[in-house]
Amino acid sequence: FGLKILQIIPGRVSTEVDARLSYDKQATLDKARYLISEYEKAGVSRDRILIKIASTWEGIKAAEILEQEGIHCNLTLLFGVHQAIACAEAGVTLISPFVGRILDWHKKHTGRDSYPPAEDPGVKSVTIIYNYYKKFGYKTEVMGASFRNIGELTELAGCDLLTISPSLLKELEGTTGDLPRKLSADTAKQLEIEKISMDKETFERMHQDDQMASDKLDEGIKGFSKALEALEGLLKQRLAVLEGDANKVRLASDLFQTYDFDEDGFITREEWGGTDAVFDALDVNKDGKISPDEMAAGLGAAHHLAAAAS
Missing domain, CATH: 3.20.20.70 (Aldolase class I)
Known part of the structure; x- marks a missing residue:
C-alpha cells in the first residue's frame, strides 16, 4: 500500500x-x-x-x-x-x-x-x-x-x-x-x-x-493493537472464504461487535480507539459515530450477509 x-x-x-x-x-x-x-x-x-x-x-x-x-x-x-x-x-x-x-x-x-x-x-x-x-x-x-x-x-x-x-x-x-x-x-x-x-x-x-x-x-496502543488483531482476523477469514469456509457471513458482524463496547448499536470515536483517518472514512454522515450500515459500506457486502444470516 x-x-x-x-x-x-x-x-x-x-x-x-x-x-x-x-x-x-x-x-x-x-x-x-x-x-x-x-x-x-x-x-x-x-x-x-x-x-x-x-x-x-x-x-x-x-x-x-x-x-x-x-x-x-x-x-x-x-x-x-x-x-x-x-x-x-x-x-x-x-x-x-x-x-x-x-x-x-x-x-x-x-x-x-x-x-x-x-x-x-x-x-x-x-x-x-x-x-x-x-x-x-x-x-x-x-x-x-x-x-x-x-x-x-x-x-x-x-x-x-x-x-x-x-x-x-x-x-x-x-x-x-x-x-x-x-x-x-x-x-x-x-x-x-x-x-x-x-x-x-x-x-x-x-x-x-x-x-x-x-x-x-495506553488507549491508543490498545486501540491500534485491537485494530491490527481485527485486521488479521479479517484476513484469515478472507483466506478461509477463498478456501470455501461458509462462516464468512459472520465476519463483519463480529468485527462491529468487537468495537461496540456498550452494545448500543453504534461505535463512538472513543470505542474505536484505532486511527482517526479510518474512523473518519467510515463515519460517512460525520455524526461522530459509526453505524452498522456505515461499517458495512466500509467493509463491503459481508456485513449485510451477516445480518441476513443472524
Missing part, C-alpha cells in the same frame, strides 16, 4: 510498526529495519519513508538508534511535552501530537461540550511543544494531527506540518477570511522557557503525573 501511495505523491509516506511492539525496543528495531529493507528492495529510497512508532520510552530509544542508521522516524501517540522533549533529544525526524484526542479527553473529563480555539487543550499542547523546539533549536518537525474542527487548524497556522482530513480540507476551502500566522520560530526564541533534561526517570515521572497523556497513550 505504501508503494502505491508513493507512486502518487512526491513526498514521504509513514509506515507503522506493529503497536503490540510499543514497549519492546529490540522488536521495534527489527520490524523497522525489515520495513525499510522491503521498500529498498522495491527501489524506494529510505529518505521517502518515515517509520511510525508509538511515543513510549522504548519506542523513542529505538527511534534514536534508527535515526543514527539513516532511518527516519515519525513518533506517534504523542500527548505530553515529556514525550516531545524525549523525541527531540533522540533526534527523531518528526512527531505527531494528537490535537483532537487531547481535546476528546478534556471534554470527557470536564463535561464541557466545546472550547474556543485558543483555549483548546490540544492546540495549547502543540503550541507549547512547537515553542519549546524552536526556542532550543531542535530540528525535529512538529506535525499536528487528529483534528476535530478548522478552528484548531487556524489556531496552529505556522506549525511545521499539519495532517488534515479531506472533510476538513473541504471545509477550509469553503471558508473565507484572514489566516494570520499564530506560531513563529522568531517569536518562540524570545520566550522565557525552562529547558528540561530528559532521562528515563524524568520521563516516567512526568508521564505518571500527566493523567491525560498516560490515559491516551
